[in-house]
Amino acid sequence: MNSGIIYLVGTSGHPNFGDEFIAAAWLKYLAVARPDADVWLDSPQPGMAQVLFEGMHPRLRVTNTLWRLVHENADLSADVAAKNIRERITGLGTPAYDLGILKIHEAESLHLIGGGYVNSTWPHHAGLLAGMRAVSEVTGARLYATGQGLMPALPRDNGEAPLFQGFDVVRVRDEPSAAAHGLELGLDDAFLGIPGEMGRNEAAPGLYVCIQSDLADPGRFQAAVDLARAEIRLAGRRGIKAHYIEAIPGVDRAAYERLADLIPESRFVPFSDVWTRGLPLSAQQTWVTSRFHLHLLASAAGARGIAVGVKQGYYDVKHESIAALGSGWSLALGSDDPSMPERAGTLASKLPELLEQKRREAESLYPPAGGFLAGGAARLLNKTLTTSLKNRIRSQAR
Incomplete structure:
Protein backbone atom coordinates (compact mmCIF):
# COMPACT_ATOMS: atom_id res chain seq x y z
CA MET A 1 0.00 0.00 0.00
CA LEU A 187 -17.32 22.48 -3.52
CA ASP A 188 -17.24 21.14 -7.04
CA ASP A 189 -13.79 19.87 -7.98
CA ALA A 190 -13.67 22.32 -10.88
CA PHE A 191 -12.75 25.03 -8.37
CA LEU A 192 -9.32 23.40 -8.12
CA GLY A 193 -8.67 24.22 -11.79
CA ILE A 194 -10.16 27.71 -12.04
CA PRO A 195 -6.97 29.73 -11.40
CA GLY A 196 -5.17 28.04 -14.28
CA GLU A 197 -8.09 28.42 -16.71
CA MET A 198 -8.92 32.09 -16.29
CA GLY A 199 -7.22 34.12 -18.98
CA ARG A 200 -5.82 31.09 -20.81
CA ASN A 201 -7.89 32.09 -23.84
CA GLU A 202 -8.79 35.74 -24.39
CA ALA A 203 -12.51 36.09 -25.00
CA ALA A 204 -14.21 38.58 -27.29
CA PRO A 205 -17.23 40.33 -25.75
CA GLY A 206 -20.54 38.88 -26.86
CA LEU A 207 -23.24 36.32 -26.21
CA TYR A 208 -22.00 32.74 -25.76
CA VAL A 209 -24.32 29.77 -26.26
CA CYS A 210 -24.07 26.04 -25.53
CA ILE A 211 -27.14 23.81 -25.51
CA GLN A 212 -26.87 20.06 -25.06
CA SER A 213 -28.99 17.47 -26.85
CA ASP A 214 -28.26 14.62 -24.42
CA LEU A 215 -30.05 13.68 -21.18
CA ALA A 216 -32.96 16.03 -21.91
CA ASP A 217 -36.53 15.53 -20.73
CA PRO A 218 -39.12 15.50 -23.54
CA GLY A 219 -39.49 18.94 -25.07
CA ARG A 220 -36.67 20.52 -23.05
CA PHE A 221 -34.08 20.47 -25.83
CA GLN A 222 -36.26 22.42 -28.23
CA ALA A 223 -37.36 24.79 -25.46
CA ALA A 224 -33.70 25.51 -24.69
CA VAL A 225 -32.95 26.14 -28.36
CA ASP A 226 -35.94 28.48 -28.61
CA LEU A 227 -34.74 30.42 -25.57
CA ALA A 228 -31.26 30.71 -27.05
CA ARG A 229 -32.69 31.87 -30.37
CA ALA A 230 -34.65 34.64 -28.68
CA GLU A 231 -31.57 35.84 -26.79
CA ILE A 232 -29.41 35.72 -29.93
CA ARG A 233 -31.92 37.85 -31.83
CA LEU A 234 -32.14 40.32 -28.97
CA ALA A 235 -28.35 40.55 -28.81
CA GLY A 236 -28.17 41.04 -32.56
CA ARG A 237 -30.52 44.01 -32.40
CA ARG A 238 -28.09 45.53 -29.91
CA GLY A 239 -25.10 44.89 -32.14
CA ILE A 240 -23.78 42.05 -29.98
CA LYS A 241 -22.25 39.05 -31.75
CA ALA A 242 -23.20 35.50 -30.76
CA HIS A 243 -20.72 32.65 -30.40
CA TYR A 244 -21.34 28.93 -29.91
CA ILE A 245 -19.26 26.71 -27.58
CA GLU A 246 -19.12 22.93 -27.93
CA ALA A 247 -18.63 21.10 -24.61
CA ILE A 248 -19.25 17.56 -25.90
CA PRO A 249 -18.28 16.93 -29.54
CA GLY A 250 -21.30 16.22 -31.69
CA VAL A 251 -23.79 16.18 -28.83
CA ASP A 252 -23.66 19.97 -28.57
CA ARG A 253 -23.48 20.45 -32.32
CA ALA A 254 -27.16 19.51 -32.73
CA ALA A 255 -28.37 22.78 -31.20
CA TYR A 256 -25.87 24.78 -33.22
CA GLU A 257 -27.29 23.32 -36.44
CA ARG A 258 -30.68 24.75 -35.45
CA LEU A 259 -29.10 28.14 -34.75
CA ALA A 260 -26.62 28.28 -37.62
CA ASP A 261 -28.74 30.87 -39.45
CA LEU A 262 -27.89 33.27 -36.62
CA ILE A 263 -24.33 32.21 -35.72
CA PRO A 264 -21.79 31.81 -38.55
CA GLU A 265 -19.46 28.82 -38.57
CA SER A 266 -16.54 31.16 -37.89
CA ARG A 267 -17.98 31.76 -34.41
CA PHE A 268 -18.53 28.07 -33.63
CA VAL A 269 -15.84 27.00 -31.12
CA PRO A 270 -15.34 23.20 -31.24
CA PHE A 271 -14.38 21.18 -28.18
CA SER A 272 -10.87 20.68 -29.57
CA ASP A 273 -10.25 24.44 -29.49
CA VAL A 274 -11.76 24.80 -26.03
CA TRP A 275 -9.53 22.03 -24.70
CA THR A 276 -6.26 23.08 -26.33
CA ARG A 277 -6.60 26.88 -26.10
CA GLY A 278 -8.87 27.30 -23.09
CA LEU A 279 -12.47 28.23 -22.50
CA PRO A 280 -13.02 31.85 -23.58
CA LEU A 281 -14.05 33.65 -20.39
CA SER A 282 -14.68 37.32 -19.70
CA ALA A 283 -16.75 39.58 -17.49
CA GLN A 284 -17.88 41.25 -20.73
CA GLN A 285 -19.86 38.17 -21.80
CA THR A 286 -23.43 37.02 -21.50
CA TRP A 287 -24.32 33.32 -21.72
CA VAL A 288 -27.18 30.96 -22.45
CA THR A 289 -26.17 27.42 -21.60
CA SER A 290 -27.44 24.14 -20.25
CA ARG A 291 -23.92 22.98 -19.34
CA PHE A 292 -23.19 23.06 -15.62
CA HIS A 293 -19.46 23.74 -15.76
CA LEU A 294 -19.86 26.50 -18.33
CA HIS A 295 -22.27 28.17 -15.89
CA LEU A 296 -19.74 27.71 -13.10
CA LEU A 297 -16.66 28.98 -14.93
CA ALA A 298 -18.34 31.85 -16.78
CA SER A 299 -20.05 33.20 -13.66
CA ALA A 300 -16.76 32.85 -11.76
CA ALA A 301 -15.25 35.12 -14.42
CA GLY A 302 -17.97 37.70 -13.79
CA ALA A 303 -20.18 36.96 -16.81
CA ARG A 304 -23.97 37.25 -16.72
CA GLY A 305 -26.18 34.52 -18.08
CA ILE A 306 -29.19 32.25 -18.22
CA ALA A 307 -28.74 28.63 -17.14
CA VAL A 308 -31.16 26.20 -18.74
CA GLY A 309 -32.13 22.97 -17.00
CA VAL A 310 -32.93 20.16 -19.41
CA LYS A 311 -33.41 17.27 -16.97
CA GLN A 312 -35.47 17.67 -13.83
CA GLY A 313 -33.91 16.27 -10.67
CA TYR A 314 -30.44 16.35 -12.22
CA TYR A 315 -29.50 19.53 -14.07
CA ASP A 316 -31.78 21.75 -11.99
CA VAL A 317 -29.90 20.63 -8.86
CA LYS A 318 -26.57 21.37 -10.56
CA HIS A 319 -27.49 24.88 -11.67
CA GLU A 320 -29.16 25.73 -8.36
CA SER A 321 -25.91 24.84 -6.57
CA ILE A 322 -24.04 27.52 -8.53
CA ALA A 323 -26.84 30.03 -8.02
CA ALA A 324 -26.52 29.33 -4.28
CA LEU A 325 -22.85 30.35 -4.50
CA GLY A 326 -23.84 33.68 -6.04
CA SER A 327 -23.64 33.24 -9.81
CA GLY A 328 -26.46 35.75 -10.21
CA TRP A 329 -27.70 33.94 -13.32
CA SER A 330 -31.35 33.54 -14.21
CA LEU A 331 -32.51 29.91 -14.12
CA ALA A 332 -34.74 28.39 -16.79
CA LEU A 333 -35.58 25.08 -15.14
CA GLY A 334 -39.08 24.40 -16.41
CA SER A 335 -41.82 26.43 -18.02
CA ASP A 336 -40.35 29.69 -16.73
CA ASP A 337 -39.12 32.25 -19.25
CA PRO A 338 -36.34 34.25 -17.56
CA SER A 339 -34.54 37.28 -18.92
CA MET A 340 -30.84 38.06 -18.96
CA PRO A 341 -29.80 39.55 -15.60
CA GLU A 342 -28.75 43.19 -15.63
CA ARG A 343 -25.85 42.72 -13.21
CA ALA A 344 -23.28 40.04 -12.50
CA GLY A 345 -23.59 38.00 -9.33
CA THR A 346 -21.26 37.86 -6.36
CA LEU A 347 -19.48 34.61 -7.20
CA ALA A 348 -16.54 36.38 -8.86
CA SER A 349 -15.95 38.56 -5.80
CA LYS A 350 -16.15 35.54 -3.47
CA LEU A 351 -13.90 33.45 -5.69
CA PRO A 352 -10.61 33.89 -3.77
CA GLU A 353 -12.05 32.43 -0.57
CA LEU A 354 -13.67 29.54 -2.47
CA LEU A 355 -10.38 28.78 -4.23
CA GLU A 356 -8.61 28.79 -0.88
CA GLN A 357 -11.19 26.37 0.54
CA LYS A 358 -10.61 23.98 -2.36
CA ARG A 359 -6.83 24.30 -2.11
CA ARG A 360 -6.97 23.39 1.57
CA GLU A 361 -9.03 20.31 0.74
CA ALA A 362 -6.53 19.21 -1.91
CA GLU A 363 -3.59 19.68 0.47
CA SER A 364 -5.36 17.71 3.19
CA LEU A 365 -5.63 14.72 0.84
CA TYR A 366 -2.26 15.08 -0.87
CA PRO A 367 0.17 17.15 1.22
CA PRO A 368 2.85 18.63 -1.04
CA ALA A 369 6.01 16.55 -1.21
CA GLY A 370 8.85 18.12 0.74
CA GLY A 371 6.74 19.28 3.66
CA PHE A 372 6.62 22.92 4.70
CA LEU A 373 8.83 24.31 1.94
CA ALA A 374 6.83 22.73 -0.86
CA GLY A 375 3.56 23.62 0.85
CA GLY A 376 4.65 27.23 1.19
CA ALA A 377 5.61 27.33 -2.46
CA ALA A 378 2.22 25.93 -3.42
CA ARG A 379 0.45 28.52 -1.27
CA LEU A 380 2.54 31.32 -2.79
CA LEU A 381 1.67 30.08 -6.28
CA ASN A 382 -2.02 29.91 -5.39
CA LYS A 383 -1.91 33.43 -3.87
CA THR A 384 -0.24 34.80 -7.00
CA LEU A 385 -2.82 33.17 -9.26
CA THR A 386 -5.69 34.39 -7.08
CA THR A 387 -4.38 37.98 -7.01
CA SER A 388 -3.95 37.94 -10.78
CA LEU A 389 -7.45 36.55 -11.18
CA LYS A 390 -9.00 39.24 -8.96
CA ASN A 391 -7.19 41.98 -10.89
CA ARG A 392 -8.36 40.55 -14.21
CA ILE A 393 -12.00 40.38 -13.08
CA ARG A 394 -11.88 43.96 -11.77
CA SER A 395 -10.36 45.32 -14.98
CA GLN A 396 -12.89 43.50 -17.16
CA ALA A 397 -15.80 44.75 -15.06
CA ARG A 398 -14.87 48.40 -15.58
Whole structure:
Protein backbone atom coordinates (compact mmCIF):
# COMPACT_ATOMS: atom_id res chain seq x y z
CA MET A 1 0.00 0.00 0.00
CA ASN A 2 2.91 2.40 0.64
CA SER A 3 4.29 2.43 -2.89
CA GLY A 4 3.15 6.00 -3.44
CA ILE A 5 0.57 5.14 -6.10
CA ILE A 6 -2.30 7.65 -6.20
CA TYR A 7 -5.33 6.06 -7.83
CA LEU A 8 -7.97 8.39 -9.26
CA VAL A 9 -11.37 7.17 -10.45
CA GLY A 10 -13.49 9.37 -12.71
CA THR A 11 -15.73 9.40 -15.73
CA SER A 12 -13.30 11.23 -17.99
CA GLY A 13 -12.36 10.40 -21.56
CA HIS A 14 -15.77 10.84 -23.24
CA PRO A 15 -14.77 13.68 -23.96
CA ASN A 16 -17.02 15.96 -21.90
CA PHE A 17 -15.56 19.34 -20.96
CA GLY A 18 -16.71 19.28 -17.33
CA ASP A 19 -15.48 15.76 -16.57
CA GLU A 20 -12.20 16.37 -18.38
CA PHE A 21 -11.68 19.70 -16.63
CA ILE A 22 -12.07 18.06 -13.21
CA ALA A 23 -9.60 15.27 -13.98
CA ALA A 24 -7.13 17.77 -15.44
CA ALA A 25 -7.43 19.94 -12.33
CA TRP A 26 -6.42 17.07 -10.04
CA LEU A 27 -3.61 15.97 -12.34
CA LYS A 28 -2.17 19.49 -12.53
CA TYR A 29 -2.40 19.86 -8.77
CA LEU A 30 -0.63 16.52 -8.24
CA ALA A 31 2.04 17.47 -10.78
CA VAL A 32 3.06 20.25 -8.36
CA ALA A 33 2.27 18.59 -5.03
CA ARG A 34 3.31 14.99 -5.82
CA PRO A 35 5.39 14.99 -9.02
CA ASP A 36 7.29 11.83 -8.06
CA ALA A 37 4.21 9.74 -7.30
CA ASP A 38 2.82 7.22 -9.74
CA VAL A 39 -0.67 8.46 -10.61
CA TRP A 40 -3.20 6.09 -12.14
CA LEU A 41 -6.49 7.28 -13.60
CA ASP A 42 -9.27 4.69 -13.93
CA SER A 43 -11.51 5.93 -16.74
CA PRO A 44 -14.24 4.38 -18.91
CA GLN A 45 -12.41 5.66 -22.02
CA PRO A 46 -8.70 5.25 -21.24
CA GLY A 47 -7.53 5.70 -24.82
CA MET A 48 -9.07 9.14 -25.21
CA ALA A 49 -8.16 10.04 -21.63
CA GLN A 50 -4.51 9.34 -22.41
CA VAL A 51 -4.67 11.82 -25.28
CA LEU A 52 -6.55 14.48 -23.34
CA PHE A 53 -4.27 14.43 -20.28
CA GLU A 54 -0.94 13.85 -21.98
CA GLY A 55 1.82 15.66 -20.12
CA MET A 56 -0.36 16.89 -17.24
CA HIS A 57 1.47 14.68 -14.74
CA PRO A 58 4.92 13.22 -15.39
CA ARG A 59 4.00 9.77 -14.05
CA LEU A 60 0.42 9.41 -15.25
CA ARG A 61 -0.91 6.04 -16.32
CA VAL A 62 -4.46 5.39 -17.52
CA THR A 63 -6.53 2.22 -17.20
CA ASN A 64 -10.14 1.07 -16.96
CA THR A 65 -9.99 -1.79 -14.45
CA LEU A 66 -12.79 -0.65 -12.12
CA TRP A 67 -14.91 0.64 -14.98
CA ARG A 68 -14.67 -2.72 -16.78
CA LEU A 69 -15.88 -4.47 -13.64
CA VAL A 70 -18.78 -2.02 -13.32
CA HIS A 71 -19.83 -2.33 -16.96
CA GLU A 72 -19.54 -6.12 -16.85
CA ASN A 73 -22.06 -6.20 -14.00
CA ALA A 74 -24.25 -3.29 -15.11
CA ASP A 75 -27.37 -5.37 -15.79
CA LEU A 76 -27.36 -7.16 -12.44
CA SER A 77 -29.02 -6.11 -9.20
CA ALA A 78 -26.95 -3.86 -6.96
CA ASP A 79 -26.22 -6.55 -4.37
CA VAL A 80 -25.21 -9.17 -6.93
CA ALA A 81 -23.04 -6.66 -8.82
CA ALA A 82 -21.32 -5.60 -5.60
CA LYS A 83 -20.71 -9.24 -4.65
CA ASN A 84 -19.20 -10.03 -8.07
CA ILE A 85 -16.96 -6.97 -8.04
CA ARG A 86 -15.79 -7.73 -4.52
CA GLU A 87 -14.93 -11.34 -5.44
CA ARG A 88 -12.91 -10.24 -8.47
CA ILE A 89 -10.91 -7.76 -6.41
CA THR A 90 -10.33 -9.90 -3.32
CA GLY A 91 -10.11 -13.35 -4.86
CA LEU A 92 -8.17 -12.79 -8.09
CA GLY A 93 -7.89 -15.90 -10.27
CA THR A 94 -9.32 -14.11 -13.31
CA PRO A 95 -6.54 -13.55 -15.87
CA ALA A 96 -8.50 -10.87 -17.75
CA TYR A 97 -8.44 -8.70 -14.61
CA ASP A 98 -5.69 -9.89 -12.30
CA LEU A 99 -2.84 -7.62 -13.44
CA GLY A 100 -5.02 -4.53 -13.22
CA ILE A 101 -6.35 -5.53 -9.81
CA LEU A 102 -2.87 -6.23 -8.51
CA LYS A 103 -1.91 -2.73 -9.59
CA ILE A 104 -4.85 -1.26 -7.64
CA HIS A 105 -3.65 -3.22 -4.61
CA GLU A 106 -0.45 -1.13 -4.70
CA ALA A 107 -2.34 2.15 -4.22
CA GLU A 108 -1.93 4.21 -1.07
CA SER A 109 -5.27 5.88 -1.80
CA LEU A 110 -8.24 5.60 -4.14
CA HIS A 111 -10.06 8.82 -4.97
CA LEU A 112 -13.46 9.12 -6.64
CA ILE A 113 -13.03 12.52 -8.25
CA GLY A 114 -15.94 14.84 -8.76
CA GLY A 115 -18.88 14.80 -11.08
CA GLY A 116 -22.50 13.77 -11.13
CA TYR A 117 -22.26 10.14 -12.17
CA VAL A 118 -23.10 8.12 -9.04
CA ASN A 119 -26.88 8.42 -8.83
CA SER A 120 -30.11 6.74 -9.92
CA THR A 121 -29.61 7.84 -13.54
CA TRP A 122 -26.69 5.38 -13.68
CA PRO A 123 -27.32 3.11 -10.67
CA HIS A 124 -24.67 0.59 -11.74
CA HIS A 125 -21.98 3.20 -11.06
CA ALA A 126 -22.41 2.39 -7.37
CA GLY A 127 -20.20 -0.56 -8.25
CA LEU A 128 -17.25 1.84 -8.33
CA LEU A 129 -17.69 2.42 -4.60
CA ALA A 130 -18.04 -1.29 -3.92
CA GLY A 131 -14.82 -1.92 -5.80
CA MET A 132 -12.92 0.84 -4.02
CA ARG A 133 -14.14 -0.43 -0.66
CA ALA A 134 -13.04 -3.98 -1.49
CA VAL A 135 -9.53 -2.76 -2.30
CA SER A 136 -9.31 -0.88 0.99
CA GLU A 137 -10.43 -3.92 2.96
CA VAL A 138 -7.62 -5.95 1.41
CA THR A 139 -4.83 -3.36 1.52
CA GLY A 140 -5.83 -0.60 3.93
CA ALA A 141 -5.76 2.06 1.20
CA ARG A 142 -7.45 5.31 2.11
CA LEU A 143 -10.68 6.15 0.28
CA TYR A 144 -11.68 9.65 -0.83
CA ALA A 145 -14.64 11.13 -2.69
CA THR A 146 -14.81 14.85 -3.48
CA GLY A 147 -17.06 17.19 -5.42
CA GLN A 148 -19.80 14.60 -5.74
CA GLY A 149 -23.23 15.30 -7.20
CA LEU A 150 -25.45 12.43 -6.06
CA MET A 151 -28.87 13.50 -7.33
CA PRO A 152 -31.23 11.93 -8.24
CA ALA A 153 -30.33 9.93 -5.19
CA LEU A 154 -29.67 6.23 -4.94
CA PRO A 155 -30.78 4.49 -1.74
CA ARG A 156 -28.25 5.00 1.03
CA ASP A 157 -27.82 1.23 1.18
CA ASN A 158 -27.17 0.29 -2.43
CA GLY A 159 -25.56 -3.10 -2.78
CA GLU A 160 -23.72 -4.79 0.06
CA ALA A 161 -23.25 -1.69 2.23
CA PRO A 162 -24.08 2.01 2.53
CA LEU A 163 -22.69 3.85 -0.49
CA PHE A 164 -19.71 5.47 1.21
CA GLN A 165 -19.14 3.05 4.07
CA GLY A 166 -15.43 2.81 4.83
CA PHE A 167 -14.50 6.07 3.08
CA ASP A 168 -12.13 8.38 4.93
CA VAL A 169 -13.27 11.61 3.24
CA VAL A 170 -16.55 12.26 1.40
CA ARG A 171 -17.76 15.69 0.29
CA VAL A 172 -20.58 16.63 -2.05
CA ARG A 173 -21.15 19.77 -4.09
CA ASP A 174 -24.85 20.51 -3.48
CA GLU A 175 -27.28 20.64 -0.56
CA PRO A 176 -29.72 17.97 -1.84
CA SER A 177 -26.87 15.44 -2.17
CA ALA A 178 -25.67 16.25 1.34
CA ALA A 179 -29.17 15.87 2.77
CA ALA A 180 -29.97 12.66 0.90
CA HIS A 181 -26.88 10.84 2.15
CA GLY A 182 -25.99 12.69 5.36
CA LEU A 183 -22.68 13.92 3.92
CA GLU A 184 -20.51 17.02 4.25
CA LEU A 185 -21.14 19.86 1.81
CA GLY A 186 -18.06 21.02 -0.09
CA LEU A 187 -17.32 22.48 -3.52
CA ASP A 188 -17.24 21.14 -7.04
CA ASP A 189 -13.79 19.87 -7.98
CA ALA A 190 -13.67 22.32 -10.88
CA PHE A 191 -12.75 25.03 -8.37
CA LEU A 192 -9.32 23.40 -8.12
CA GLY A 193 -8.67 24.22 -11.79
CA ILE A 194 -10.16 27.71 -12.04
CA PRO A 195 -6.97 29.73 -11.40
CA GLY A 196 -5.17 28.04 -14.28
CA GLU A 197 -8.09 28.42 -16.71
CA MET A 198 -8.92 32.09 -16.29
CA GLY A 199 -7.22 34.12 -18.98
CA ARG A 200 -5.82 31.09 -20.81
CA ASN A 201 -7.89 32.09 -23.84
CA GLU A 202 -8.79 35.74 -24.39
CA ALA A 203 -12.51 36.09 -25.00
CA ALA A 204 -14.21 38.58 -27.29
CA PRO A 205 -17.23 40.33 -25.75
CA GLY A 206 -20.54 38.88 -26.86
CA LEU A 207 -23.24 36.32 -26.21
CA TYR A 208 -22.00 32.74 -25.76
CA VAL A 209 -24.32 29.77 -26.26
CA CYS A 210 -24.07 26.04 -25.53
CA ILE A 211 -27.14 23.81 -25.51
CA GLN A 212 -26.87 20.06 -25.06
CA SER A 213 -28.99 17.47 -26.85
CA ASP A 214 -28.26 14.62 -24.42
CA LEU A 215 -30.05 13.68 -21.18
CA ALA A 216 -32.96 16.03 -21.91
CA ASP A 217 -36.53 15.53 -20.73
CA PRO A 218 -39.12 15.50 -23.54
CA GLY A 219 -39.49 18.94 -25.07
CA ARG A 220 -36.67 20.52 -23.05
CA PHE A 221 -34.08 20.47 -25.83
CA GLN A 222 -36.26 22.42 -28.23
CA ALA A 223 -37.36 24.79 -25.46
CA ALA A 224 -33.70 25.51 -24.69
CA VAL A 225 -32.95 26.14 -28.36
CA ASP A 226 -35.94 28.48 -28.61
CA LEU A 227 -34.74 30.42 -25.57
CA ALA A 228 -31.26 30.71 -27.05
CA ARG A 229 -32.69 31.87 -30.37
CA ALA A 230 -34.65 34.64 -28.68
CA GLU A 231 -31.57 35.84 -26.79
CA ILE A 232 -29.41 35.72 -29.93
CA ARG A 233 -31.92 37.85 -31.83
CA LEU A 234 -32.14 40.32 -28.97
CA ALA A 235 -28.35 40.55 -28.81
CA GLY A 236 -28.17 41.04 -32.56
CA ARG A 237 -30.52 44.01 -32.40
CA ARG A 238 -28.09 45.53 -29.91
CA GLY A 239 -25.10 44.89 -32.14
CA ILE A 240 -23.78 42.05 -29.98
CA LYS A 241 -22.25 39.05 -31.75
CA ALA A 242 -23.20 35.50 -30.76
CA HIS A 243 -20.72 32.65 -30.40
CA TYR A 244 -21.34 28.93 -29.91
CA ILE A 245 -19.26 26.71 -27.58
CA GLU A 246 -19.12 22.93 -27.93
CA ALA A 247 -18.63 21.10 -24.61
CA ILE A 248 -19.25 17.56 -25.90
CA PRO A 249 -18.28 16.93 -29.54
CA GLY A 250 -21.30 16.22 -31.69
CA VAL A 251 -23.79 16.18 -28.83
CA ASP A 252 -23.66 19.97 -28.57
CA ARG A 253 -23.48 20.45 -32.32
CA ALA A 254 -27.16 19.51 -32.73
CA ALA A 255 -28.37 22.78 -31.20
CA TYR A 256 -25.87 24.78 -33.22
CA GLU A 257 -27.29 23.32 -36.44
CA ARG A 258 -30.68 24.75 -35.45
CA LEU A 259 -29.10 28.14 -34.75
CA ALA A 260 -26.62 28.28 -37.62
CA ASP A 261 -28.74 30.87 -39.45
CA LEU A 262 -27.89 33.27 -36.62
CA ILE A 263 -24.33 32.21 -35.72
CA PRO A 264 -21.79 31.81 -38.55
CA GLU A 265 -19.46 28.82 -38.57
CA SER A 266 -16.54 31.16 -37.89
CA ARG A 267 -17.98 31.76 -34.41
CA PHE A 268 -18.53 28.07 -33.63
CA VAL A 269 -15.84 27.00 -31.12
CA PRO A 270 -15.34 23.20 -31.24
CA PHE A 271 -14.38 21.18 -28.18
CA SER A 272 -10.87 20.68 -29.57
CA ASP A 273 -10.25 24.44 -29.49
CA VAL A 274 -11.76 24.80 -26.03
CA TRP A 275 -9.53 22.03 -24.70
CA THR A 276 -6.26 23.08 -26.33
CA ARG A 277 -6.60 26.88 -26.10
CA GLY A 278 -8.87 27.30 -23.09
CA LEU A 279 -12.47 28.23 -22.50
CA PRO A 280 -13.02 31.85 -23.58
CA LEU A 281 -14.05 33.65 -20.39
CA SER A 282 -14.68 37.32 -19.70
CA ALA A 283 -16.75 39.58 -17.49
CA GLN A 284 -17.88 41.25 -20.73
CA GLN A 285 -19.86 38.17 -21.80
CA THR A 286 -23.43 37.02 -21.50
CA TRP A 287 -24.32 33.32 -21.72
CA VAL A 288 -27.18 30.96 -22.45
CA THR A 289 -26.17 27.42 -21.60
CA SER A 290 -27.44 24.14 -20.25
CA ARG A 291 -23.92 22.98 -19.34
CA PHE A 292 -23.19 23.06 -15.62
CA HIS A 293 -19.46 23.74 -15.76
CA LEU A 294 -19.86 26.50 -18.33
CA HIS A 295 -22.27 28.17 -15.89
CA LEU A 296 -19.74 27.71 -13.10
CA LEU A 297 -16.66 28.98 -14.93
CA ALA A 298 -18.34 31.85 -16.78
CA SER A 299 -20.05 33.20 -13.66
CA ALA A 300 -16.76 32.85 -11.76
CA ALA A 301 -15.25 35.12 -14.42
CA GLY A 302 -17.97 37.70 -13.79
CA ALA A 303 -20.18 36.96 -16.81
CA ARG A 304 -23.97 37.25 -16.72
CA GLY A 305 -26.18 34.52 -18.08
CA ILE A 306 -29.19 32.25 -18.22
CA ALA A 307 -28.74 28.63 -17.14
CA VAL A 308 -31.16 26.20 -18.74
CA GLY A 309 -32.13 22.97 -17.00
CA VAL A 310 -32.93 20.16 -19.41
CA LYS A 311 -33.41 17.27 -16.97
CA GLN A 312 -35.47 17.67 -13.83
CA GLY A 313 -33.91 16.27 -10.67
CA TYR A 314 -30.44 16.35 -12.22
CA TYR A 315 -29.50 19.53 -14.07
CA ASP A 316 -31.78 21.75 -11.99
CA VAL A 317 -29.90 20.63 -8.86
CA LYS A 318 -26.57 21.37 -10.56
CA HIS A 319 -27.49 24.88 -11.67
CA GLU A 320 -29.16 25.73 -8.36
CA SER A 321 -25.91 24.84 -6.57
CA ILE A 322 -24.04 27.52 -8.53
CA ALA A 323 -26.84 30.03 -8.02
CA ALA A 324 -26.52 29.33 -4.28
CA LEU A 325 -22.85 30.35 -4.50
CA GLY A 326 -23.84 33.68 -6.04
CA SER A 327 -23.64 33.24 -9.81
CA GLY A 328 -26.46 35.75 -10.21
CA TRP A 329 -27.70 33.94 -13.32
CA SER A 330 -31.35 33.54 -14.21
CA LEU A 331 -32.51 29.91 -14.12
CA ALA A 332 -34.74 28.39 -16.79
CA LEU A 333 -35.58 25.08 -15.14
CA GLY A 334 -39.08 24.40 -16.41
CA SER A 335 -41.82 26.43 -18.02
CA ASP A 336 -40.35 29.69 -16.73
CA ASP A 337 -39.12 32.25 -19.25
CA PRO A 338 -36.34 34.25 -17.56
CA SER A 339 -34.54 37.28 -18.92
CA MET A 340 -30.84 38.06 -18.96
CA PRO A 341 -29.80 39.55 -15.60
CA GLU A 342 -28.75 43.19 -15.63
CA ARG A 343 -25.85 42.72 -13.21
CA ALA A 344 -23.28 40.04 -12.50
CA GLY A 345 -23.59 38.00 -9.33
CA THR A 346 -21.26 37.86 -6.36
CA LEU A 347 -19.48 34.61 -7.20
CA ALA A 348 -16.54 36.38 -8.86
CA SER A 349 -15.95 38.56 -5.80
CA LYS A 350 -16.15 35.54 -3.47
CA LEU A 351 -13.90 33.45 -5.69
CA PRO A 352 -10.61 33.89 -3.77
CA GLU A 353 -12.05 32.43 -0.57
CA LEU A 354 -13.67 29.54 -2.47
CA LEU A 355 -10.38 28.78 -4.23
CA GLU A 356 -8.61 28.79 -0.88
CA GLN A 357 -11.19 26.37 0.54
CA LYS A 358 -10.61 23.98 -2.36
CA ARG A 359 -6.83 24.30 -2.11
CA ARG A 360 -6.97 23.39 1.57
CA GLU A 361 -9.03 20.31 0.74
CA ALA A 362 -6.53 19.21 -1.91
CA GLU A 363 -3.59 19.68 0.47
CA SER A 364 -5.36 17.71 3.19
CA LEU A 365 -5.63 14.72 0.84
CA TYR A 366 -2.26 15.08 -0.87
CA PRO A 367 0.17 17.15 1.22
CA PRO A 368 2.85 18.63 -1.04
CA ALA A 369 6.01 16.55 -1.21
CA GLY A 370 8.85 18.12 0.74
CA GLY A 371 6.74 19.28 3.66
CA PHE A 372 6.62 22.92 4.70
CA LEU A 373 8.83 24.31 1.94
CA ALA A 374 6.83 22.73 -0.86
CA GLY A 375 3.56 23.62 0.85
CA GLY A 376 4.65 27.23 1.19
CA ALA A 377 5.61 27.33 -2.46
CA ALA A 378 2.22 25.93 -3.42
CA ARG A 379 0.45 28.52 -1.27
CA LEU A 380 2.54 31.32 -2.79
CA LEU A 381 1.67 30.08 -6.28
CA ASN A 382 -2.02 29.91 -5.39
CA LYS A 383 -1.91 33.43 -3.87
CA THR A 384 -0.24 34.80 -7.00
CA LEU A 385 -2.82 33.17 -9.26
CA THR A 386 -5.69 34.39 -7.08
CA THR A 387 -4.38 37.98 -7.01
CA SER A 388 -3.95 37.94 -10.78
CA LEU A 389 -7.45 36.55 -11.18
CA LYS A 390 -9.00 39.24 -8.96
CA ASN A 391 -7.19 41.98 -10.89
CA ARG A 392 -8.36 40.55 -14.21
CA ILE A 393 -12.00 40.38 -13.08
CA ARG A 394 -11.88 43.96 -11.77
CA SER A 395 -10.36 45.32 -14.98
CA GLN A 396 -12.89 43.50 -17.16
CA ALA A 397 -15.80 44.75 -15.06
CA ARG A 398 -14.87 48.40 -15.58
